Amino acid sequence: MRYAILADIHSNLTAFEAVLSDIGERGGVEEIWCLGDVVGYGPDPVECIKLLRQYRHLCVAGNHDWAAMGKLDTSDFNPHAAAAAHWTARHLTPEAKGYLENLPLTLTVDDFTLAHGSPREPIWEYIISTYIAKANFSYFATRYCLVGHSHVPAVFEYKADSDSCLLHDLPPEAPLKLGDNRLIINPGGVGQPRDGDPRASYAIYDSTENVIYHYRVPYDIEETQRKMIRWGLPISLANRLSYGR
Ligand code: ZN
Secondary structure, X not given: OEEEEEOOOOOOHHHHHHHHHHHHHOOOOOEEEXXXXXXXXXXXXXXXXXXXXXOOEEEOOOHHHHHHOXXXXXXXXXXXXXXXXXXXXXXXXXXHHHHHHOOOOEEEEOOEEEEXXXXXXXXXXXXXXXXXXXXXXXXXXXXXXXXXXXXXXXXXXXXXXXXXXXXXXXXXXXXXXXXXXXXXXXXXXXXXXXXXXXXXXXXXXXXXXXXXEEEEEOOOHHHHHHHHHHOOOOHHHHHHHHHOO
């Protein structure tokens, strides 16, 4: 079976569509595993939820999904993210709200735990260091954990013999063979990459080969930016898409 691992779509329909067509060209998948933040920042929250729901999928809640629902206070957001969250809240349909309302914090499927930020703090915590990653290995029972939130592709590996944690890159097109060691894997962000590469980022897990493939997909960034400007979303959020920061 093949599964697409998508994180941080962030209302970027153009990027999401490009990723879906890339998945199609690579032979498709049985199911999408979505790691939260379907909405927030971008111009097409309702359309992204609608499109995701057309596919067999699992999805956990992200901080921006919660913010759009009023489930968390945006005072911890930077002003532009907060403005986008309020804009998103105003544009959600009752159906879209109902979908976001029911997203779980974590899910377990096969050998994987799915969480937006981290298994320890699914909504808020960023796994951006081996120190934070190492602490999180005791918060999930499966061999592997998939997270988003930082929008930066990465693999954290727990070494039981030395009780240490290593950080690896997840280079595009280079397969990650899953072995005995426990891993926390971030596929990067679909709708707002932040590793300096503006192309959409996602992964495919092939359970037969026991391999994760990481892909980068170019999309029409200017189309998303035009929509954001038309809706009056903060210009800095539109600009950052050009740089992948
Ligand atoms: Zn995000």
